[in-house]
Amino acid sequence: MPRSFSQVIGTDPSDGMIEQALTSTSRAEYPNVTFRKSAAESLAFLEDESVDLVVAGQAAHWFDQTKLWPEMKRILRKGGTVAFWGYKDHVYVDYPKATKILDEFCYGDNALGPYWTQPGRFIVQNKLRDLQPPVSDWDDIQRTEYEPGTEGPRSGEGTMFLNKRMKLGESMAYVRTWSSFSAWQDKFQKKKRDDGREGDIVDDVFEEMRSAEPDWRRDGEWKEKEVEIEWGSGLLLARRKYK
Template identity: 95%
Template structure:
């Protein structure tokens, strides 16, 4: 998560272009949850979107993040008048010393759990959650242009190729996301009723994938480019090469090159003069992990 903590990272762009989570995902989590709804903790809260949503279901919601920039963005985006029961504080997920033992009813992490140190995480989750309390972690991988298999193939090659963004992903975090969080294994001795919900998009049109879809969006190609520039791998690439995004006379970057190759692969993208305004349907592969702290 070090890239998100750097002063050069655009926390505002992250908030603007990352996908939002649908009510169906939250409803799945809340339907699984049993018992009190006094306190919810959102780990790796980023700009606070999850904390704000869950504020309507819990008496108190605390968002934590190790990045000063993310905490500032979350606080700026969260009106105290509208969300009086939501607070944010800088903290790592593995060390929540400000929370009392067994004082949390629900702990969540949206697109953050792959960053956590599991050797330290699971003991801390056991400590803060009450018996019977709920843990809900979810994450998503790269977006798929569901009507454009050739563009999707190009995107994958640029994401993970050795001469593209591949070397700039932080591991094992990225592999955990790609594997839909299956590598996150709650210790059997402390957790039960473990459930997983997954989705793998297809390229034969919307909802042509397998599993339960939570994340999809109709997006302009220019917005898709902005989204790719919120990736930690792009931030790491940019730190190394210090190239500016293309704007008139300014030099292009790896995302410009990536999308130029996509345009070459997809005829109707090439023909469109205002191609950045072209809207396409995208879906994200995702994984949701639910677990309940044992009563013993």
């Protein structure tokens, strides 16, 4: 993107994210990239009709739509575009039993289900369909979605944007980055499983998945086993009307 536009401005309402962006972006390599602390719904530092493209990756589900669309209309030039993309849960495309167990773990009432922040998680699950640009101000509205299958790679429906070959140990670490797991930990402060063994709720669900999938049962180095993972996703494009 920096090579396609004369100026690129990254925004986030969090000081921490802005600091991380600044430290990971080379000013020498990307002199036209800057960062500002700001919410997407309030971009007062931008002039009216001064922007060609607004992009949000795995963020639009947090936006307040009642404030978002008027602000997007204000800052975008006529014919300017919004591009919002988000991804939901991952799927082990060769392992339907493990995928079903993980889904129940994600959203079951006795697991992580109550610990997702809503309505944001629901919007992601629904592939951003709940983001509705007002048709009075926006046209050329397009949606591109992907729902993974469990009959092998690319067995899902739609256009795939995100996949990765990952070790099971890496997959466990990824699950522990989920906000719902962090919220669960904050409530229960559990360092061990209910039966006293070392581990936590993530160890429990992976043990259940290993029991269901024979290929995952190798002791010792089972965390080194590589599996193919795909994420469901949704992309929303909309163009500001010429009027």
